[in-house]
Amino acid sequence: SYVLAQPPSESVAPGQTARITCGGKNIGSKSGHWYQQKPGQAPVLVVYDDSDRPSGIPERFSGSNSGNTATLTISRVEAGDEADYYCQVWDSSSDLVVFGGGTKLTVL
Amino acid sequence: QVQLQESGPGLVKPSQTLSLTCTVSGGSISSGGYYWSWIRQHPGKGLEWIGFIYYSGSTYYNPSLKSRVTISVDTSKNQFSLKLSSVTAADTAVFYCARVKPPAMDFDYWGQGTLVTVSS
Numbered sequence: 001s002y003v004l005a006q007p008p009s010e011s012v013a014p015g016q017t018a019r020i021t022c023g024g025k026n027i028g029s030k031s032g033h034w035y036q037q038k039p040g041q042a043p044v045l046v047v048y049d050d051s052d053r054p055s056g057i058p059e060r061f062s063g064s065n066s067g068n069t070a071t072l073t074i075s076r077v078e079a080g081d082e083a084d085y086y087c088q089v090w091d092s093s094s095d096l097v098v099f100g101g102g103t104k105l106t107v108l
Numbered sequence: 109q110v111q112l113q114e115s116g117p118g119l120v121k122p123s124q125t126l127s128l129t130c131t132v133s134g135g136s137i138s139s140g141g142y143y144w145s146w147i148r149q150h151p152g153k154g155l156e157w158i159g160f161i162y163y164s165g166s167t168y169y170n171p172s173l174k175s176r177v178t179i180s181v182d183t184s185k186n187q188f189s190l191k192l193s194s195v196t197a198a199d200t201a202v203f204y205c206a207r208v209k210p211p212a213m214d215f216d217y218w219g220q221g222t223l224v225t226v227s228s
Contacts, residue, residue, distance in 0.1 A: 031212035090213035
């Protein structure tokens with residue numbers, strides 16, 4: 001079955017840029033989505049279709065997807081961005097939703 | 109603004125069937141155009157997709173749970189439901205319902221989640 005690999009953790013200083021990767025075989029041929037989940041809360045969609053932002057999501061959140069890696073980029077990181085981030089794709093070959101294992105972003 | 113709310117018992121005994129309902133407001137399931145999904149999250153762990161349903165009743169399930177899962181829809185009540193049979197302590201998790209937007213199947217609206225504990 002299709003597997004998405006994320007680093008368990010990343011850390012970044014306030015004001016810097018965070019990049020969270022999501023690796024999968026030829027993931028660039030699929031549409032990648034990203035979710036932010038803060039403790040005790042439901043996930044929130046922050047990027048869909050590789051690089052689109054839902055209404056209300058700051059422009060600081062952006063995404064890209066090519067080859068075997070999708071990337072979520074958070075510019076000018078703020079303390080409030082500290083959360084778990086999950087990538088997700090739809091594997092149409094097996095009709096399966098796949099989530100990455102999640103990355104805990106720590107703002108130093 | 110679409111809102112989803114999970115409801116159901118917070119405690120289920122081992123070997124019994126876990127039953128949850130998701131009530132949708134701010135949008136009609138029967139309008140079509142979206143799938144309606146269940147996702148679970150074990151304590152301290154990542155997200156696990158359980159399955160989803162279309163208003164017509166068409167379903168997709170995670171193969172790892174397919175033998176124990178049934179998702180159904182009641183368009184008259186604007187609700188969809190989850191049944192997970194033969195539960196064990198390993199099924200203890202927070203269960204979320206969510207709306208799914210085709211064709212890329214992103215989850216654009218989520219319920220707040222409900223914790224279900226399996227214990228005697």
